[in-house]
Amino acid sequence: MSEIQLPQFPEPYWREMKLPTFEKLTTSIKADVGIVGGGITGITAAYLLSKQNLKVVLIDSDEILNGTTGHTTAKITAQHGLIYDEFMKHMGEEKTAKYYHAAIKAKEFIKNTILENKIDCDYETQDAYVYTNDDNYIMQLENEIKAYGKLEISGEYLSEMPLNLPVKAAVMMKDQAQFHPLKYLKALVQASKDNGVEFYENTTAVDIEYNKHPNIVTKDGHRITCNHVIAASHFPFYDKQSFYFARMYPERSYVLAINSKLKYPGGMYINAESPSRSVRSTPGEKGALWLIGGENHKTGQGESVIHHYEKLEDFSSKHFEMKNIAYRWSAQDLTTIDKVPYIGAVSKGESNVYVATGYRKWGMTNGTAAAMILADKITETPNEYADIYEPSRFQPDPSVRKFIEMNADVAKHMLKGKLDFSNNELAQIKPDEAIVTRINGKRTGVYKDKEQTLHAVDTTCTHLGCEVEWNSGDRSWDCPCHGSRFSYEGNVMEGPAKKPLAKVDIKSEHG
Secondary structure, three states, X not given: OOOOOOOOOOOOHHHOOOOOOOOOOOOOEEEEEEEEOOOHHHHHHHHHHHOOOOOEEEEOOOOOOOOHHHHOOOEEOXXXXXXXXXXXXXXXXXXXXXXXXXXXXXXXXXXXXXXXXXXXXXXXXXXXXXXEOXXXXXXXXXXXXXXXXXXXXXXXXXXXXXXXXOOOEEEEEEEEEEOOHHHHHHHHHHHHHHOOOEEEOOOOEEEEEEXXXXXXXXXXXXXXXXXXXXXXXXXXXXXXXOOHHHHEEEEEEEEEEEEEOOOXXXXXXXXXXXXXXXXXXXXXXXXXXXXXXXXXXXXXOOOOHHXXXXXXXXXXXXXXXXXXXXXXXXXXXXXXXXXXXXXXXEEOOEEEEEEXXXXXXXXXXXXXXXXXXXXXXXXXXXXXXXXXXXXXXXXXXXXXXXXXXXXXXXXXXXXXXXXXXXXXXHHHOOOOEEEEEEEOOEEEEEEEOOOOOEEEEEOXXXXXXXXXXXXXXXXXXXXXXXXXXXXXXOOEEEOOOOOOOOEOOOOHHHO
């Protein structure tokens, strides 16, 4: 371990800027399109649809741009790891080519939108690299560059790269890009507002009801009556018995923003093996910030969260002559059974309620592609890429095997959580720490804040009854089964859960 201190609180660099704020929805309203979720998909869709003279309302359960989009590494690339050889084996060359071209079209849309609106958002063209220092992955990289050739992707197979890391092979995709996502999206919010889009924050959607048209129902009982609904809330807030929670799995990953004594050599990098390591740079006030990401794991599972930051810190100290850590943050994203996002009608019977989810940590291009596809569906414009993303698809290989693996894992953690608890005494908890114990025979999570106040919650997830685990890095209770996350007070931070954890009364002698 280096002697450099981690920042006390997780906060992404991107949010160190003034962002617009919006009131909470306090009445029922009507719109042509109702959008739930203020990240890159929702905001881009609102921007596109507002240019078609449609009345658009966008709501977010929190502040806009504070979810996965606000915690990204913001690579604008079609290089989503080693996927093209795998996709060609499972869904053929034609569909794989569509996936690639959808990502490239999304990248071009972002660039053209920046130019058209004169947005200052640190946009830079960069080559993207997947690299390995493990002999076991060299054949995968060799197969990937062959897939690049078949798909006519501009790239190279290399034995070295500009970033000074141990490397045995690398696959480079030329002319990809990076940017400051919130500077970009702030401009889209303003342009959308100018076009008449209404934004509401701290407004939680809980259901969709049908009369003549779909109604988005909010937690406070208000309704947004509209012709079309886009659920862009990361995890779909509305499932319609499509069982999205069982067709995706959530993973967390971590980022350090560091200052280095070295000059950044250019490029965006991610390794092929585990543990994952991602590297890019962005302009900071004191010179280039190096964004060091990785340490992927299933949400609510594995070691103490702070250890993941410490491993990135060790990696940065070892390879990049780190001076200090300016920021740290983590993000959660969802991966579908076949690694292709779900974008389209939420179910076969509901063609005017759309979902966009499962971006597998490549949300800048996948999220933009989703907005473009859904805007085209709503305006009845043909889109050549839409069919490969249809949520109703189900391909037996590798889907069935993966489905069984995912849900066996859920069953294991559901049982383990019921049996596993710590018998620590409440009096032993230090400020800013949490324990899991038994109170009146019930498994209870207890967090002590900096003012010495205890916050106790029933640790049974309100989604399907798994037991949540404490996430010390983000001060949240995380579900290892389907990725729901709750604040230390029990409030829902991330679905699929819709109801908060039940509060547990602690007698005053414990406090």
